[in-house]
Amino acid sequence: MYKKVKIVSPVLLGLTLAITGCNTDIQDNQSEPKQEQIQKEAQITRLQSLNAMTIQMTFSEPLSEEEVNIDNLEKIKKNFEFNNDMSIVNVPRLKIGAKSTYIVPVTIQKPGTTYTVSYKDGEKQSFEASDEKINIRQTRQVTNDTFEIESFIEDGVTDYANIIEAYRAGRGNLAFQVDDENKDENGKQYQVISSLRDRVVTITTDKGEEIKANYVPFTQAADGRQAPKFRLPDGQTLNPGTKYTVTSDWAIIKNSSFTAKEFTPLTIESAEAIDNKSFQITLDKDPGMELFAGRKVELRGDDGSNIEAQYRFSSRKGPVGIFDVLNEKTLQSGVKYAVVPMGNWATPDTVTLTTK
Structure with missing residues (x-):
């Protein structure tokens, strides 16, 4: 006895496979995810250690507003992964006229140390610590508990406020552009004072007593001068008649001493x-x-x-x-x-x- 063979037409077979999900070609095509545009993260392409507290970094593309917003500082610090206990101390600041080159203030570099840094888990870059210190011309007392140290443009020293895009509008004729080597249009070379946030100096009496004085925020380029203020710890004052000498691990102060006097509040x-x-x-x-x-x-x-x-x-x-x-x-x-x-x-x- 012959068995009846049920013949299914090709059209019906294709329809059946499509309905049951057995058509692998159709299934694969339908399951392919749509390609999403993934934004490429900026990466460090060049870096230079300018001085003991400053690095200049060039990125593959400009950093976003979120990546340089001071309100995000603690989060931004985590974007930079250094070795040897280094970290940034303030946000990167784009240089005037640059596309993606930034002044980056860091903790004080240790002479003879090789550092590595990566940005957002990108490729590591290495650099040698700079032992260059900022040339400061003088120091003087300004109140009973505060003194200043002052540098000058004519000495080849500029505060970074003068050369970064963020402060350009407010600096007036003090703002100017420098190249990647921090030379101006006339070829004059400049040292760059980066952010003094959290910086300290040591003030020593003529009897050898050392006191740490803290930077007073927003004074480093105020009133058109490069004369950041430093203040003694709360409750301490400068003793009239005592000679004080100011030293720092990030600056060389030419005229580094003053004799304290009584200031009228x-x-x-x-x-x-x-x-x-x-x-x-x-x-x-x-x-x-x-x-x-x-x-x-x-x-x-x-x-x-x-x-x-x-x-x-x-x-x-x-x-x-x-x-x-x-x-x-x-x-x-x-x-x-x-x-x-x-x-x-x-x-x-x-x-x-x-x-x-």
Whole structure:
């Protein structure tokens, strides 16, 4: 007996395979993922160690705004993987006229050390530590607890504020362009002072006592000068008649000593509320330099409240500086506050502030 053979037409067979998913060609074509455009990460293509605290890096493409935003500093630090305990101390800053070359401030390099660095897990680059220190012409006392060290353009030293794109608009005729070797259009060579964030210097008395003084933020290129301020630890003051010598692991100071003298504190003339979180203080005269920086006052309300406020960096206009209330507190309407300088940086303590 012959078995009946069921014949399936080619058309019906193709339809059946398609429905059941057995047509591998069709299945493979349908399962292919769409190609997505993957953004290529910038990578370091060249680097130069300019001095003990500064590296110049060129990337394959410009860094994004997020990769240079100061508000993202802690995250940005993790993008750079160094060996030998090195790290960046502030965000990379694009040089004027450059496409993707940045000034990058780093922790102090150890002479004789070979460092490696990669960006976002990219290829490692190596460089030898620089033992070059910045040439500083002089130092001088500016208040009872603060002194400055000053360098000059004519000595072939420039603050990075003058040569980076981020500060170009605010620097006026101080801004200029240098090439990859940090020479200007006339071929003059410059040392570059990068960000002084978290930098310290040592001040030594004529009796050998050493004190670490911390950089006062936003003073390194203020008032058109290259004269960053350094302040003694809270509560300490310079002793009149004592000779002090300033040294640093990132600078050579030519005239490095001064004899301390008594300075008259700044005089507060008035205080006026701006809103419930800030107010302005007016001195009796323009101090001529950034002496508000880092200063605090205590507001003692006639309702028994106590509020601390701190100077808003770079807000000074002549004798007027803006202070912001701290610790999420607010100025209360109708309360009269006595403005009391913290740390004896100003007098008197009889100026009052009344909010509307």
